[in-house]
Amino acid sequence: MTTETIFQAIQSSALSLYISHLNASAGAIAQLFHIVGFLLILTAVLLVNLRLIGLGLHRQPIPYLAKVTAPLVTYGLLLVLVSGLFIFLPSAALYFPNPAFWLKFILLAFALTIQWTLYRVTTRLEQPHPALAGITALLSITLWFGVAFAGRAIGFLN
Numbered sequence: 001m002t003t004e005t006i007f008q009a010i011q012s013s014a015l016s017l018y019i020s021h022l023n024a025s026a027g028a029i030a031q032l033f034h035i036v037g038f039l040l041i042l043t044a045v046l047l048v049n050l051r052l053i054g055l056g057l058h059r060q061p062i063p064y065l066a067k068v069t070a071p072l073v074t075y076g077l078l079l080v081l082v083s084g085l086f087i088f089l090p091s092a093a094l095y096f097p098n099p100a101f102w103l104k105f106i107l108l109a110f111a112l113t114i115q116w117t118l119y120r121v122t123t124r125l126e127q128p129h130p131a132l133a134g135i136t137a138l139l140s141i142t143l144w145f146g147v148a149f150a151g152r153a154i155g156f157l158n
Contacts, residue, residue, distance in 0.1 A: 038080060061126055098157050
């Protein structure tokens, strides 16, 4: 069974067919929630990473800022996951040949890896080494915004 066959089977599933027969506004609402989810993630990531490189919120300790923004990332990921499935399922076969779709998931895998490893370690330090803070911020911002831009490109490369 090829990957393309799997995507076609996903699109032909009962759940996918049910979603595809919903009102068009359901798809628009799913898109809206997907965007809101990414905005939550990007806001939290940007706030902490700008603090890491010394461009704002100087009075807030890095560990505190990372702790209070962590729920934004969690809720954002949940919104993105649920709405993304709602968007993906009825059109899975259309996404298979789209290079932006695959790029989005490659970047997402790297972004989550950095988020749960290097970012987590760096943001637990009161005064991380400037090189470590800079590399972490650069990787994190680049990857998360890359995910968002690749996701936006999906619609243009269909």
